[in-house]
Amino acid sequence: MTHAPFSSLQTLSAAELSNLEQLGFQYMTEIQQQALPPALAQQDIIGQAKTGSGKTAAFGIPLLHKLNQRFFAVQALILCPTRELASQVAEDVRKLARFQANIKVVVLSGGVGIGPQIASLEHGAHVIVGTPGRIKDHLRKGTLDISQVQTLVLDEADRMLDMGFRDDIEHIVGHTPAERHTMLFSATYPANIEQLSRQMQRKPVRISVESVHQSSSIQQRLIICPRNQKPELLIKAIQHFVVEHAVIFCNTKLEVEEVAQRLRMEGYTSLALHGDLEQRDRDEIFVRFKNNSAHFLVATDVAARGLDVDELPVVINYDLPHEREVYTHRIGRTGRAGSTGLAISLAHDKDSFKIAAINALQGMDMHEYPPEKLCRKPSKVTKPNMVTLSLAAGRKDKLRPGDILGALTNDGGIPGSSVGKIDVLEFTAYVAVERSCARQALEHLRTGKIKNKSIKVRRV
Structure with missing residues (x-):
């Protein structure tokens, strides 16, 4: 068109x-x-x-x-x-x-x-x-x-x-x-x-609007394995495909917590998002992930509504969803605006009817990837490039992104190139800064003023 x-x-x-x-x-x-x-x-x-x-x-x-x-x-x-x-x-x-x-x-x-x-x-x-x-x-x-x-x-x-x-x-x-x-x-x-x-x-x-994604923009990899091997194969897939930033979808809150904890044990910064969290915690999780301050966001479908990341390289289905349209909705978060994306799905033998339904909707088969081909690549996990700082003021205090940027970069501050995404919410604001200068940025905001006011700031 x-x-x-x-x-x-x-x-x-x-x-x-x-x-x-x-x-x-x-x-x-x-x-x-x-x-x-x-x-x-x-x-x-x-x-x-x-x-x-x-x-x-x-x-x-x-x-x-x-x-x-x-x-x-x-x-x-x-x-x-x-x-x-x-x-x-x-x-x-x-x-x-x-x-x-x-x-x-x-x-x-x-x-x-x-x-x-x-x-x-x-x-x-x-x-x-x-x-x-x-x-x-x-x-x-x-x-x-x-x-x-x-x-x-x-x-x-x-x-x-x-x-x-x-x-x-x-x-x-x-x-x-x-x-x-x-x-x-x-x-x-x-x-x-x-x-x-x-x-x-x-x-x-x-x-x-056609909801089926073009195969050229999203590579789909299906890994079929016994249910009890999924945690280990998730780690193997992450290391095999060199995944550093992704949303991982689970069907239950319990699995969200279990998967997030397993990833943390492997050294990854992993955030769990589900409906039981307080709103402030949910806000911080969204912002941290969008700011590239975390490797993975593990979430249920309902909790992830509203997450809009411009450049998300990978989506992982730890569980296949119960409805085939939800699969399309999940993987549509990657491969946007002409870029290529990767969708990895873990499934077990009893998921054959879900796989058939998804393939029928797409008019194409997901590419099955044998689990034995996945190879662990033991290496030290590098920390995310960015760190998120939280300020105890927001739109209600007439705070604007430019005010925060100015406060970070004025006399003795950090370079503007080291400042990432700035989110100003109703009563709180978040700013991403490069990890290498996070301590300097935090101290500079704590000792300085924004719009002639001292504002509490902390590292999230």
Whole structure:
């Protein structure tokens, strides 16, 4: 498919196009090319697209295009399954909204205190991004008014239904006007998604972007072995294929902890991510992995929602998922933007039906790799290149990435080239620095000031 430039969309203003170009958006992805024309014409959309397809811009651009910045009421509501995804979507929408002045985007999700959210809502908001449970809490308390919503977005709707949010979603939608623009996006199209669409949309335009990955972009390696040999063969595969940075998917929380612990015993920095963690811990785990401060992130599917890493070289399936579409969703996190990726899957004899289903969906067979060919390469594990520092201040304190960069690199600081990704969250900020100068960076921040204030900082 030939990708058209954003400039071919006649409804976008020069300011919008300029902002998109500054964000690196020149040509539309497939989902954007199919969804934007009808969405900008206010037609309801039901779209199927994989992770990393550009769907946030596909609904974010039409949502902002319709926004009246002088009308200080909630005009758009975006529902997401997890806090991490809500935060990521909100950040993307803020970037897309830079061409307009004073657009306020507020995140409402669980895992954090509701008090600061209520205070934020008292100052008004144009766009709300949140999880169904917390949005429902605000509606019950009367702290959120969505009666003026013009655009409703359900992002990763299949996961919200899997997580049991159906009743909450219906309750929330009941508080929005019947005459609204509704866009629903889902990685899969089970029957309950069709039912949800019929219930909430009017003559939606159905869009499906090919979810099967090109074999040329992702190499798939299938290792079949007895179940009790999987821990050892995981280590062998990591060393054989020289894997230094990867997401490892498990089907249960118990396996997540066991696999992460086994990797630590081998000397790897390994992070375990599942639903039982406190929100602060989850935030730090996401940031550390994205900052290249850890070798591996071991996670369940639900916990990993919202993880968006630009360059992820490898995905490992310690367990094959129960649904074949989930396999496609998992491995779609690698091999993006023209780069090549590697997907390694461990399976046992009783997984033959899962393997057959995945192969049928892809229209091709996963390449089976004999376990006896895997050779351990005993060597000292090198530590990750980056270290993450945490600052006890965030967006609520008017902290910006530039403030942190300036504080790190001013008199007696570290070189700007040694500073990596900077994430400013609501009440916390994280910055990645090269390991070789981590101690100097930590001391420089501790003894210095940011925006004329002393801010507590620690190594994560």
